[in-house]
Amino acid sequence: MSKHRRRRKLPEPRQVTIESMSHEGRGIAHVNGKTVFVFGALQGETVRIQVLKSNRNFDQATTIEVIEPSPQRVSPRCEAFQVCGGCSLQHLDNDDQVAMKQQTLLEMMSHAGLVPEQILPPLRADAWGYRRKARLGVKYVDKKGRVLVGFRERNTPFIADMRCCEVLLPEVGHELEALSDLIGRLEARAQIPQIEVAADAKQVQLVFRHLQPLSEHDRALLLEFAEAHNFHIMLQSGGPDSVQALSPGPPELYLQPAGGDDIRIAFNALDFVQVNSQINQQMVAQALELLDLQSGDRVLDLFCGLGNFTLPMAQRCQRVTGVEVDQPMLTRARASALANNIDNTDYFCADLDQPGPGDDWMRQRYDRILLDPPRSGALEMAQLIGAFGAARILYVSCQPSSLVRDAAIICARGYRMSQLGIMDMFPQTAHVEAMAVFENQSRGST
Secondary structure, eight states, X not given: OOXXXXXXXXOOOXXXXXXEEOTTSOEXXXXXTEEEEEETOOTTOEEEEXXXXXXXXXXXXXXXXXXXXXXXXXXXSOTTTTTBSSOSOTTXXXXXXXXXXXXXXXXXXXXXXXXOSEEOOOBOOOSSSOBXXXXXXXXXXXXXXXXXXXXXXXXXXXXXXXXXXXXXXXXHHTTHHHHHHHHHTSTTGGGOOEEEEEEOSSOEEEEEEOSSOOOHHHHHHHHHHHHHHXXXXXXXXXXXXXXXXXSSOOOXXXXXXXXXXXXXXXXXXTSXXXXXXXXXXXXXXXXXXXXTOOTTOEEEEETOTTTTTHHHHHTTSSXXXXXXXXXXXXXXXXXXXXXXXXXXXXXXXXXXXXXXXXXXXXXXXXXXXXXXXXXXXXXXXXHHGGGGOOSEEEEEESXXXXXXXXXXXXXXXXEEEEEEEEEOSSTTSOOOEEEEEEEETTTXXX
């Protein structure tokens, strides 16, 4: 028996009609009664597909030819769209993308028996060149004779062969070939696995991860590249604490959640911040409006991070208590509050998946609560949230299924969902972000 497993032969391509769309933005067809999820296909289209992976209950396929296109179809802007895993909806007009995302969320809510009283208009901004935070894979491929720089291929660990990215901010997305050429000239070209991209309104930082010390030759090439492209290059030889500037004095990066210069939150290139600064500013403004903060309100900000919502809220109420599991982020949030002359915030480090009932912040009552959890949601806090007595809760979600689950729990604790809306934080992808408001039925919306 051969030591090498034979590659399974793919089935012959076949023609199908797309009946509907999945929540992940793939077309759905049926072949001999079996569900097939088809990348790159739209509802109503007739397409020729190639099945790439078969499971017991469904197959996964990709579109290889569009025979009868949907009127909603547009030409993908990126040449690497078929292979790159970064985007999934470039073939669908952006207006239709937003409508699909909203419909997806409303259907999921309806299936759970949840109906919001008001649907908010979607938050939207530029559909291209919006991404200011990203991690790019890097791989020197000897057979290609070049370095690949970009996102990973769809459903594979390999880096896509791409020369441009249209969703990254243009200063970086249109310079992937230049980055490839640069790394190809480095002596350590095979020892650089990734580049972290981070930008604010004034500067772009690139953090080069390197698995061996860089020679003077390589450092000189990087410095020359940085000066030519107006980048600030950082070097990372190990964990997050190993990041150092290639040359002295790069200014700090700043998040401006309320727009303008009234609040500036310092962050570094490896911190979690929202990738879309335009939507983030709209999101913060809408949150402040929906919370309807009063000067005497006490607010609980769960999963507060660097203070993206904390500091703008603190300017409008009596006190904000921020809770976050990451102590370094809390330290920087506290420092940003002081730097912005905001003295009515306090912070607690706690794992909100396992909150301690004896913690000081857990024994308080609050007028408003804001939750901005990760994709896994806020299951434990949703179950406990009724004890705080808040009149209004605002939930910012980056995963619809978690929001639906937690919304059902919050509503079972005496709240009603008064408002719900999506935010197009990641255009050209099926990723859905949303904001939901819950009113305490025993207290009203005061």
